[in-house]
Amino acid sequence: MDAHWHLFCGALRCHPAPVDDDAFETIAKKITDGFQKALAEGPLDGLYLDLHGAMVTPNHHDAEGELLRRLRAIAPEPFPIVCSLDLHANVSGTMVEQASLIDAYRTYPHVDMAETGARTMNRLVAMITSGTRPKKLFRPIPFLVTLDAQCTLTEPMRGIAAAGRALENEDGVDCVAQCFGFPLADIEDAGPSLLLYGPGEKTLTNVADRLEATWIEKEQAFGRQLPSAGEAVRQAMIGCEEPGPVVIADTQDNPGGGGTGDTTGMIHALLEAHATGAVVVHIADPEAAEAAHCAGTGGKIDTSLGGKQEPAFGPPVPGPFTVQALGSGSFIGIGPMYRGNRIELGPVALLEREGIRIIVAPRKMQASEPALLHHLGLDPAEIPVLVVKSSVHFRGAYQDMASRIIPAIAPGPVTARLDHLSYRHAKRRIAGARKENINA
Numbered sequence: 001m002d003a004h005w006h007l008f009c010g011a012l013r014c015h016p017a018p019v020d021d022d023a024f025e026t027i028a029k030k031i032t033d034g035f036q037k038a039l040a041e042g043p044l045d046g047l048y049l050d051l052h053g054a055m056v057t058p059n060h061h062d063a064e065g066e067l068l069r070r071l072r073a074i075a076p077e078p079f080p081i082v083c084s085l086d087l088h089a090n091v092s093g094t095m096v097e098q099a100s101l102i103d104a105y106r107t108y109p110h111v112d113m114a115e116t117g118a119r120t121m122n123r124l125v126a127m128i129t130s131g132t133r134p135k136k137l138f139r140p141i142p143f144l145v146t147l148d149a150q151c152t153l154t155e156p157m158r159g160i161a162a163a164g165r166a167l168e169n170e171d172g173v174d175c176v177a178q179c180f181g182f183p184l185a186d187i188e189d190a191g192p193s194l195l196l197y198g199p200g201e202k203t204l205t206n207v208a209d210r211l212e213a214t215w216i217e218k219e220q221a222f223g224r225q226l227p228s229a230g231e232a233v234r235q236a237m238i239g240c241e242e243p244g245p246v247v248i249a250d251t252q253d254n255p256g257g258g259g260t261g262d263t264t265g266m267i268h269a270l271l272e273a274h275a276t277g278a279v280v281v282h283i284a285d286p287e288a289a290e291a292a293h294c295a296g297t298g299g300k301i302d303t304s305l306g307g308k309q310e311p312a313f314g315p316p317v318p319g320p321f322t323v324q325a326l327g328s329g330s331f332i333g334i335g336p337m338y339r340g341n342r343i344e345l346g347p348v349a350l351l352e353r354e355g356i357r358i359i360v361a362p363r364k365m366q367a368s369e370p371a372l373l374h375h376l377g378l379d380p381a382e383i384p385v386l387v388v389k390s391s392v393h394f395r396g397a398y399q400d401m402a403s404r405i406i407p408a409i410a411p412g413p414v415t416a417r418l419d420h421l422s423y424r425h426a427k428r429r430i431a432g433a434r435k436e437n438i439n440a
């Protein structure tokens, strides 16, 4: 599944949180040792890797590039090494150089993981069968795009994704992959990029020029401002004729992008607005979840909720809370991302205070899965205001069900305001001209 949990680069925060170098070395060694063993036992026709593409370690800002470099040292060209990446990959020149071909998800929310794997494996098989290697073209896009603006279901990214798919059918082009980048990793290669492969060198350049022009043309559309938590709740409570919940995305506490999953800004805003019936999915708070299970359904707990990981993002919500429902936290995903996979959150509870309902769990998880609500007896379609800790992945399950979707800014670490960050290594400007030059 999505793998941002292991790559959040904390260079922009007070607590650096890149992947530990020891962890990287241990895992990289397992992969390189396994590869060497397979080659020795051979014959081996090629290697396919399913990587994320935005991993950072203190020693390796381009960790996937380093892994590919080590693998390529074991099996020099023309041995085919292909990999598929997450759409949020910060692709480097090293990665492109070392791999015979790189493809990536085409969707955010990532609902095409299986298709991407199959497509990439088919490309490897074609290389092995034909004995040929495609020409490569790597084109970084000169600006960073915030996560909430990268959704391929909404403009401008919907048009950019469609343009890439259309150009893939041109003669001389076999593959047009677009990575949107992970802008919270403060590294030299942070940002979107185009990766094109095919037999026709001139055609690749021509197609890359056209696709890059589409990005540049749409750059200003990435710069929209999002409402505050209070404003988003106010908008959500305005009557709506259409059925389905108004979904507010608490994008700055997206656990998939490095959020703590326990910020409370949205809950405070809901309480202040008396948004009776609203549901928050979910607060990661092991103490509160345990207290709820001790109290039992119908019981009351006086535990304060959330706001414990990073006090700078707002205080806990004081009790008491009523325990409305309990669950084991073990359930099968029904949304388009988890597709039948089992999810284990640990013992979960539905708490209520002043008509606001809050799901709590011992662990954080991006709110992309309506099965968690069903697990606690809730029908998301019947909820008036649904707050989700997610930037975009929630849309996979809720885009069609929601009457409206309001991405909002409550205090949290996954900032939607890239211009508020002091980048030290990232080189590109920020899309939308919130600030002309990020290094200025």
Ligand SMILES: [Zn+2]
Pocket: 002, 003, 086, 087, 088, 110
């Ligand atoms: Zn991703």
